[in-house]
Amino acid sequence: MTTETIIQSLASGLLMGLLYGLIAVGLALIFGLMDVVNFAHGEFLMIAMYATFFLFAFFAIDPLLSAPLVAAALFVFGALIYLLIVRFAMRAKANAGMVQIFATFGLAIVMRGLAQLLFTPDYRSVTHSWLGGKTVSIAGIFLPEPQLVGALVSIAAFAGLYFFINRTDFGRALEATREDPGAVALVGIDKNRVFALGWGLGAALVGLSGAIMAVFFYIYPDVGASFALIAYVTVALGGFGSVFGAFAGGIVVGLVEATTALVLPPSLKSVGIYAVYLLVVFIRPRGLFGSM
Amino acid sequence: MDKDFSSRRRRDLIIAAVLAAIAALVPLFVKDVYVQNIMILTLMYAALSQSWNILSGYCGQISLGHALYFGLGAYTTALLFMKFGVPPWFGMIAGGLISAAIAMALGYPCFRLGGHYFAIATIVIAEIALLLIQNWDWAGAALGIDIPVRGDSWLKFQFTRSKLPYFYFALVLACVAWFVTWWLEDSKWGFWWRAVKDNPQAAESLGVDVFNSKMGAAAVSAFLVAVGGSFYAQFVSYIDPESVMGFQFSLLMALPAVLGGIGTLWGPALGAVILIPLTELTRSYIGGSGRGVDLIVYGSLIILISLALPRGLVSLFSSRKGAAR
Numbered sequence: 001m002t003t004e005t006i007i008q009s010l011a012s013g014l015l016m017g018l019l020y021g022l023i024a025v026g027l028a029l030i031f032g033l034m035d036v037v038n039f040a041h042g043e044f045l046m047i048a049m050y051a052t053f054f055l056f057a058f059f060a061i062d063p064l065l066s067a068p069l070v071a072a073a074l075f076v077f078g079a080l081i082y083l084l085i086v087r088f089a090m091r092a093k094a095n096a097g098m099v100q101i102f103a104t105f106g107l108a109i110v111m112r113g114l115a116q117l118l119f120t121p122d123y124r125s126v127t128h129s130w131l132g133g134k135t136v137s138i139a140g141i142f143l144p145e146p147q148l149v150g151a152l153v154s155i156a157a158f159a160g161l162y163f164f165i166n167r168t169d170f171g172r173a174l175e176a177t178r179e180d181p182g183a184v185a186l187v188g189i190d191k192n193r194v195f196a197l198g199w200g201l202g203a204a205l206v207g208l209s210g211a212i213m214a215v216f217f218y219i220y221p222d223v224g225a226s227f228a229l230i231a232y233v234t235v236a237l238g239g240f241g242s243v244f245g246a247f248a249g250g251i252v253v254g255l256v257e258a259t260t261a262l263v264l265p266p267s268l269k270s271v272g273i274y275a276v277y278l279l280v281v282f283i284r285p286r287g288l289f290g291s292m
Numbered sequence: 293m294d295k296d297f298s299s300r301r302r303r304d305l306i307i308a309a310v311l312a313a314i315a316a317l318v319p320l321f322v323k324d325v326y327v328q329n330i331m332i333l334t335l336m337y338a339a340l341s342q343s344w345n346i347l348s349g350y351c352g353q354i355s356l357g358h359a360l361y362f363g364l365g366a367y368t369t370a371l372l373f374m375k376f377g378v379p380p381w382f383g384m385i386a387g388g389l390i391s392a393a394i395a396m397a398l399g400y401p402c403f404r405l406g407g408h409y410f411a412i413a414t415i416v417i418a419e420i421a422l423l424l425i426q427n428w429d430w431a432g433a434a435l436g437i438d439i440p441v442r443g444d445s446w447l448k449f450q451f452t453r454s455k456l457p458y459f460y461f462a463l464v465l466a467c468v469a470w471f472v473t474w475w476l477e478d479s480k481w482g483f484w485w486r487a488v489k490d491n492p493q494a495a496e497s498l499g500v501d502v503f504n505s506k507m508g509a510a511a512v513s514a515f516l517v518a519v520g521g522s523f524y525a526q527f528v529s530y531i532d533p534e535s536v537m538g539f540q541f542s543l544l545m546a547l548p549a550v551l552g553g554i555g556t557l558w559g560p561a562l563g564a565v566i567l568i569p570l571t572e573l574t575r576s577y578i579g580g581s582g583r584g585v586d587l588i589v590y591g592s593l594i595i596l597i598s599l600a601l602p603r604g605l606v607s608l609f610s611s612r613k614g615a616a617r
Contacts, residue, residue: 037408085595092602097354097407098550099602105543106594113587121584221584229419229539236412271423274416281409282401 001262004140009258011141017254018151018247022209023227024234025161025246026078026202032241033178033198036086036100040108041231042224044203047111048074048210049219050119056126056214063129064149067211071204078203079196081107086199087192108224115221124219132215150212157208158247165243174198178241230270233277239290248288252276301478304557308474312467319459326576328455332527334568335462336520341548341560342469343516348546349555350473350482351509352489353403356542357414360421361391361514363537365521367425370437370531373448380449384522388515395514396507403506415539422537436532439525449526458527465523466561469516473557481508489555517545551597553604562605567593 027041038044048070055066085103092099126132134145165171177184177194184191217223234253238245253273260272280288315335319328340362348354368390369383378386402413426434444451451457476482484505487495496502525531535541552563570593574586601607 031408085599088599092599094603095550095554096602098554099598101354102547102550102598103595106591106598109587109591109594111591113584113589113591116584116587225539229415232412233416236409240408265427267427268423271420274420277416278401278413281405281413285405285409287409 006262008141009262010255011143012147013254013256013258014251015143015147015151015254016257017251018154019147019209019212019250020230020234020253021247021250022150022154022157023206023213024231024238024250025158025243026205027231028235028238028241028243028246029161029205030198030202031235032243033174034090034181034195035241036090037104037232038086038202039101039104039228040081040111041206042226042228043108043111043115044074044078044206044224045210045213045227046115046219046221046224047077048207049214049217049223050115050124051207052211052214053124053126053219056129057124063126063211063215064131067153067208070211071207074207074210075200075204079200081203082196082199083192087195112221112224119221121221125217126214126219129215144216146212146215150209150215153208153212154250157205158243161205161243170194170197230273233273237277237280237287239287242287242289245287245289252288297478301474304474308467308470312463315463316460319456325455328459330569330572332455332459332462333572334564335459335466336524336527337545337548337568338561338564339462339466339469340517340520340545341552341564342466342473343513343520344545345549345554345556345560346473346476346485346516347506347509347513349549349559350477350489351485351506352555353506353509354407354411355414355513356411356539356546357416357418358513358517358545359537359539359541360414360418361395361517362521362524362541362545363418363421363425363533364391364394365518366525366531366536367431367437367521368518369522370439370525371431374437374439379447380522380526381447384519387522388518391514391518392511395510399507399510403503403510415542418537418542419539422533425533425537432532434533436530436535437525439529439531441529450529458523461523462527465516465520470557470561472512472516476512477557481505485509547594549604551594551601551604553606556604556606558609559604559606566605 023045026044027038030036030038051070051073052063052066055061055069056063061069085107086100089100089103090096131145131149135142136145136148137143165174173184173189173194174197176187177189177191181191184194213227230253234249235246236249237252238247238249253276256272256276257269261269264271284290318331322328322331340358344355344358365384365387368387369380372378372383372386373380398417402410402417405413425431431437441450441452442448444453446457449457449461484495484500487498487500488502488505492502521536524536548563548567549560550563551567552561553559571586571590574589578585578589597605
């Protein structure tokens with residue numbers, strides 16, 4: 001193993017990690033806002049990838065162009081899921097945690113079933129796109145373009161999110177609702193509207209990452225499952241609910257995955273991520289950036 | 293409350309005995325193998341969910357990684373039988389003890405974690421075990437193990453001609469899991485667990501040994517689930533890592549308890565009796581084409597029940613009982 005291979009894989013691990021952060025941040029946002037873990041998060045990613053694929057297959061729209069469209073569609077979808085399902089799950093007077101887990105798990109199963117029914121279980125892929133299959137060489141390190149652009153989009157999205165949460169009225173309403181959902185009603189904030197917009201925003205972010213993932217990953221009904229688990233670990237690693245934690249957690253996950261792949265067979269590369277998660281929470285039970 | 297409580301417990305025991313007796317007679321009238329199969333699976337899920345319920349329902353430590361113990365039971369039994377000719381009965385006990393020991397070893401660091409951090413840790417640990425087995429050639433790697441058929445015998449716990457022995461074993465297992473829950477509910481442990489679930493800090497200050505309560509619940513729960521796994525390996529005579537240790541299975545195991553009524557005595561059994569036949573029927577009547585309609589029906593049902601009845605299906609039967617608590 002040369003220094004070059006190590007740098008090479010750390011670089012691609014970093015890029016992939018930034019993408020993991022983008023996949024996971026919606027989960028962190030929703031959790032931070034209302035203490036709900038969305039067990040259909042992977043399926044949100046799955047439909048975003050399908051949407052990107054169909055826009056490409058039927059209208060020849062490149063994933064880079066369709067990304068905003070997909071994000072907008074997922075925004076509407078996420079807000080609807082909140083209004084139609086999650087809102088009622090939050091009203092449960094008993095076992096609220098389990099009701100939320102299993103209502104969203106049920107949703108995940110329905111979405112997978114619908115994907116099988118409507119799109120068939122076949123593997124799809126975006127066969128040619130502006131970025132697909134291309135690499136750039138920076139100082140002797142080869143970086144795949146889809147991941148590179150994905151990483152840049154992720155950084156931009158996190159910067160945008162930071163600005164949004166800290167500088168806009170909606171962002172402040174979001175923060176206020178997160179701190180005390182009961183009290184915001186007194187200042188005229190409609191809690192349900194904020195939650196619906198929070199779900200929309202979370203889904204839009206996963207929509208954005210789905211559009212990029214579609215460029216270099218196969219698309220099939222169960223594709224969300226493997227990424228969902230990574231997203232949970234990313235969010236928990238960073239500290240539940242912390243948006244910045246998701247960013248940092250993503251980078252850690254990407255780097256650890258790349259490092260594990262250097263020493264263990266590729267089929268075991270996730271073991272490293274899981275082991276690091278356990279190690280971190282055993283030392284810091286609330287993750288890297290969670291409030292103690 | 294005391295008099296009410298003990299008379300209710302006596303009534304529960306009588307109802308369970310009557311139901312078990314009726315269930316034992318059913319195969320005399322139902323000869324259809326397909327239906328018998330569904331009944332066996334229903335009993336197995338009732339037992340598994342009842343066992344999961346001990347740790348997650350009564351003690352409040354939500355485990356989403358119980359497939360680990362199911363898989364350990366299945367693999368211990370299958371490997372001991374296939375590689376060394378050890379009778380499955382021994383493998384069953386060995387698998388149970390190994391699982392209980394591992395549950396406690398894992399509990400040691402994990403029980404310090406709260407809420408979602410704990411739940412995700414359970415997922416992640418089961419997932420590590422899954423990946424390791426998938427890459428372990430001696431144990432059949434990702435392809436799994438085909439358990440050799442050596443003829444019908446109780447010693448080898450293999451029956452090719454009739455499903456009845458499996459049915460009765462599953463019935464006994466479901467009854468044992470139910471009885472253990474019933475028994476523990478009224479023991480020192482049962483009271484500790486409810487205290488730990490409601491408010492661990494308060495429980496600790498009142499002298500409840502919170503940590504050991506969790507460890508006890510984990511050991512009992514893991515042991516019973518592993519026995520279920522051993523049974524499953526013998527029943528289907530083929531196991532592979534994904535189907536016995538996958539994350540999906542952890543959720544499927546929890547589902548009857550959640551829909552039936554988490555942390556209740558009757559919830560898991562009731563949930564299994566309704567959910568499993570429904571799953572199997574939708575799968576065979578509308579799922580055969582692989583078009584996913586069965587998943588849509590099944591998933592919708594999960595959403596509807598969990599939203600409409602957050603206390604589970606048992607709340608339909610006993611609003612009075614809920615009030616007494």
